[in-house]
Amino acid sequence: MSLFEVEHLDLFYGQTQALKDVNIKIEEQAITAFIGPSGCGKSTFLRVLNRMNDLIGNVTTTGTVLFGGKNLITDYEPMELRRRVGMVFQKPNPFPMSIFDNVAYGPRLFKRYTKSDIADLVEDSLKKSALWDDVKDRLGKSAMSLSGGQQQRLCIARTLATGPEVVLMDEPTSALDPISTARIEDLMISLKKQYTIVVVTHNMQQASRVSDDVAFFLVDKNRCGFLVEYGNTQELFLNPKDKRTEDYISGKFG
Numbered sequence: 001m002s003l004f005e006v007e008h009l010d011l012f013y014g015q016t017q018a019l020k021d022v023n024i025k026i027e028e029q030a031i032t033a034f035i036g037p038s039g040c041g042k043s044t045f046l047r048v049l050n051r052m053n054d055l056i057g058n059v060t061t062t063g064t065v066l067f068g069g070k071n072l073i074t075d076y077e078p079m080e081l082r083r084r085v086g087m088v089f090q091k092p093n094p095f096p097m098s099i100f101d102n103v104a105y106g107p108r109l110f111k112r113y114t115k116s117d118i119a120d121l122v123e124d125s126l127k128k129s130a131l132w133d134d135v136k137d138r139l140g141k142s143a144m145s146l147s148g149g150q151q152q153r154l155c156i157a158r159t160l161a162t163g164p165e166v167v168l169m170d171e172p173t174s175a176l177d178p179i180s181t182a183r184i185e186d187l188m189i190s191l192k193k194q195y196t197i198v199v200v201t202h203n204m205q206q207a208s209r210v211s212d213d214v215a216f217f218l219v220d221k222n223r224c225g226f227l228v229e230y231g232n233t234q235e236l237f238l239n240p241k242d243k244r245t246e247d248y249i250s251g252k253f254g
């Protein structure tokens, strides 16, 4: 089932158009990867999906984005939308507090949990993000004492603790070594049983390893991004319909 349905989306930063006529359906409990050269609007489009662009200011959109069949702009309150559509960034950004408090941060904001509920939620989120065994004996230690890969898994745990349906990931492994990258990729595959994941990546191997569907963006001569091709990952990589997709995935440009 499609969780997001995007029709004729145009996006402008001030007067400058950054995305034009994006039409895409993003499937539930699947991993969708956005690929394409630098500046083609992948991160901008990712931020459309939880209205993070609202926080930038001066961003306007036209067209429709449905989330769960309802209009993302008119039918959702932004904070509640961002709880349901969580986000993990390129550079791990734990808060300067303990491992426990990082994960408990979101649930505590909602104030409807007891202390023991919070402890259970922290444990569950750390288990889901494959970090529990690494940190269960040092939950009170600073999150800054973790390695980069562990910090990124902590950020994933922090996102999961608020009970999202979707996790948006903006180049989540680009600051990590190959072993930490492989762990995050394994984690993404295990998380899709329960969550819908949308990931921006520059790494073609990563897109082909983890994603079910892939969307390829390009930028036109006015530096405006557009969607070239979208579909099942295997089909798109093995049998691209558009010559530009073929050139990009075979490394001829970008």
Ligand SMILES: Nc1ncnc2c1ncn2[C@@H]1O[C@H](COP(=O)(O)OP(=O)(O)OP(=O)(O)O)[C@@H](O)[C@H]1O
Pocket (backbone or CB within 6 Å): 013, 018, 036, 037, 038, 039, 040, 041, 042, 043, 044, 045, 056, 223, 225
């Ligand atoms: N806050 C902003 N204000 C104005 N323009 C912006 C802003 N953020 C991005 N842009 C512009 O929008 C276009 C798309 O940028 P975006 O970061 O979405 O591309 P991207 O495909 O994710 O690039 P990369 O792969 O390098 O991260 C670029 O031309 C960029 O300069």
